[in-house]
Amino acid sequence: MEYDVVIVGGGVAGLSAATFTARAELETLVLxxxxxxxxxxxxxxxxxGFPSGVNSRQFSDLLVEQAENAGAERRESRVTAVERTDTTRDDGPDGENDANNANNATDANDRRFRVQTTDDDRVTAEYVIAATKNETAYLDGIDGVGLIDRGxxxxxxxxxxxxxxxxxxxxxxxxxKPHQAAVCAGHGAEVAVTLLEDDDRPFYHDWVxxxxxxxxxxxEVPPGCEEIDDPERRRREADSLKTMRERFSEPHPGDQPTHPSLREE
Structure with a gap:
């Protein structure tokens, strides 16, 4: 299957990025x-926005719901490899590729990535956002990725x-980025907006x-923005209040995960 954007990792940064790319009408898949x-x-x-804090599992679930509401698709699957599958243009006089052409003689229509998962699924995308914690082995097949080892x-x-x-x-x-949810959420959004700029999309506002x-x-109403009248504003506010009452009416049912090293064998 083909997507515009594949995001590897469904944590705070990945889901935040997915919300922005999907809302900008890029076909987005979160693995x-x-x-x-x-x-x-x-x-x-x-x-x-949560002055008394919030259950972390509830917050994570809300991030998933928000990305899906924006139009992103999410699958539970581990990525094993990301590879370039570019096609190059014949720019030389005898059909030879111009080695000096930027980005290996590819443009937005030529650049593709193939993403492989443990489920033996293969998807392709024009863009990939790596948003795992510290896992990088799936990037080993791509030349030009700079890795930093600090333990x-x-x-x-x-x-x-x-x-x-x-x-x-x-x-x-x-x-x-620092190990803080707010920072990672913001960086995921920034990376997504950067991707949209690199895709030569019009200046993007996430603003109603x-x-x-x-x-x-x-x-003119800027790209990514919309104007709504008062009845529509009230409808959306009512829907927002209903959603939040439903999500927070009872304690989150999920168990409290712990660090893998503390789990019993």
């Missing part, structure tokens, strides 16, 4: 091996999450504005 670190927290108290493995990126490979990004903890906010000032 989640499970066991996100955030679910081990006894009580999550470092996320803005744990990280992927070398620029300040926006770009790796040395065109179309491949790293987000969150894997990109050396009141009716007339732009148009009454003679401005």
């Amino acid at each position: 989640d091996a499970g066991g996100s670190l955030i679910r081990r927290n006894a009580h999550l108290e470092n996320v803005p 744990k493995a990280f992927v070398d990126t620029d300040e926006r999450g770009r790796t040395g490979v065109d179309g491949l990004y790293a987000a969150g903890r894997l990109a050396e 504005a009141p009716d007339g906010y732009f148009t009454d000032r003679g401005r």
